[in-house]
Amino acid sequence: MSGLKVVVVGSGIVGLSTAAVLVQRGCSVTILDRDAVAAGASRGNAAAIAWTDVAPLASPGIWKDAIKWMMDPLGPLTVRPAYALKILPWMLRFLAASRPAQVAASTKALAALNAGALPAWDRLWRASGTHNQVRYDGCLEVFTDLRKLAATRASWAEQRRYGIEVRELSSVGIRDLEPALSDKVVGGALVPGWAQVDDPYHLCLDLADWLKTQGVHFQTACVEAVQPGADWVDLRTAQGDTVRADKAVIACGAWSKSLAAQLGDRVPLDTERGYNITVSNPGVDLLRFIMLPGHGFVLSPLSTGLRIGGAVEFGGLDLPANWKRVSAMVTRAKEIVPGLQACEGKTWMGFRPSLPDSLPVIGLASASPHICYAFGHAHHGLTQAATTGELSAQLLFGETPSIDLAPFGAQRF
Incomplete structure (x- = not known):
């Protein structure tokens, strides 16, 4: 399946990490974002790889x-x-x-997701040459x-x-x-x-620079609509353009809700x-x-x-x-x-x-197996970005995910 054309919507740390995994798998990747790289929550987070946090806020x-x-x-x-x-x-x-039962289930799911966070980051840091930006x-x-x-x-x-x-x-x-x-x-x-990175914004910029050397195309465009086809995905921008891809990843953080709703998933x-x-x-x-x-x-x-x-x-x-x-x-x-x-x-x-249960949304859209969600990471976007990228790629390639993603599906609501 190498050679797939994939559009990632969002150039925050989750979108960048997902693009990095996909390009290493041989995909042709375009990143669309309404703003500049890491202009949102990824620009000013606290810089922690807080994989040890397994308790939900609720x-x-x-x-x-x-x-x-x-x-x-x-x-x-x-x-x-x-x-x-x-x-x-x-x-x-x-x-x-x-409620205690839900807290226990959310904790188990977070622990499974976070267990892969640091190893996934280590792979990405070394592949991109940014491993000198992390402290332990x-x-x-x-x-x-x-x-x-x-x-x-x-x-x-x-x-x-x-x-x-x-x-x-x-x-x-x-x-x-x-x-x-x-x-x-x-x-x-x-x-x-x-673990902690030196500066999250600088890490994002360096990852973006590395992605460009790998052939990833960055385009400033606000995606207003996503339309899945039989074996393609069309993304319509506010500028009136339509970008067609084989696969798409919705990773635009706080702006992901309306796109998920168009695909049959009402995410709170x-x-x-x-x-x-x-x-x-x-x-x-x-x-x-x-x-x-x-x-x-x-x-x-x-x-x-x-x-x-x-x-x-x-x-x-x-x-x-x-x-x-x-x-x-x-x-x-x-x-x-x-x-x-x-x-x-x-x-x-x-x-x-x-999200109310402190779990991100990582999973396929109800409307199409060609569209993956990767958003809603709250306080742990930087922590979970690399492992989310690996899991998203597994889903798009039709592989069995390395952890049970049922607790993270959009359909849980």
Whole structure:
């Protein structure tokens, strides 16, 4: 089946990774995107290959924290009032996904997907010559509240059941690894298997450059319609052009919902808006990725500076950004890292494409075996991109996927 003409819709990290796998299989690949390479969520993510994260966001106890967080308009989770009615159906599905049986099923599926994440990335990094952009310094989960620390031990135990190493540390042990942290830290854990890239945007640009050397064609075009034929796929753009291919991959993140609907799959995709600031001269040296679960954001040392970001805001694709959320994260970060200097920095807001059960959509479209979905990765687009690319290629080539993809199908809704 080499020589197939494949169109990938989306030039974020998932689309780029999928194109990379396909071109190595001998396909002729075109990437269509409404914007420039990695102009969306892939441009400003936290840079983590967080394959050790196997717990879905939906969980039996999340609502206790969620209600408290939503009382604070600048807290870790908020819903913009103008978007409250639109997000309500998603929230009801999220509530259903928080039942213990569903959480257990989602955890099993995430663990299977994430188990292949780092090996798939290693193959792609080496093939593309970008393997020098990854670090294996681990992740520190840091707590300033003893109750939240105690409550998190159950999730650490779950990770260990899947063979993931988690080393609990005292407050002294944490500060031995990261002396810049304040004495407000009461404890946490080191997850040594975690990996991180130097800068996610630079990785995307370098992958795109490599893909061009492999003959991949990039075209700026907004795909408005997908029409499958007997053994082809037509993609119509907003410019009035029609691109015909043997196969197609829908990997345009937050903009994938309407295309899936045209193909008979009503996917409850929405967006978790994430905010961050990247400070080129933070005044402190952090040696590894630091996660602050009780505060809803992370500290990520990049080659371009310290990225402070995270949080979840439900506000859709059209409402303006609320930059006060960045200021709130910086204020809290300074309490945990007293020497932090963040008066100036590059701010960013992006749209994480999210499903209520925390599982992406990876599978064939109902309308055609020639169209594959690869979207909805939420906080783990970078983590799961390479393995999603391999799985998508397996589906398009009619092969048995390396993991059970039933939990990820669009038809599960």
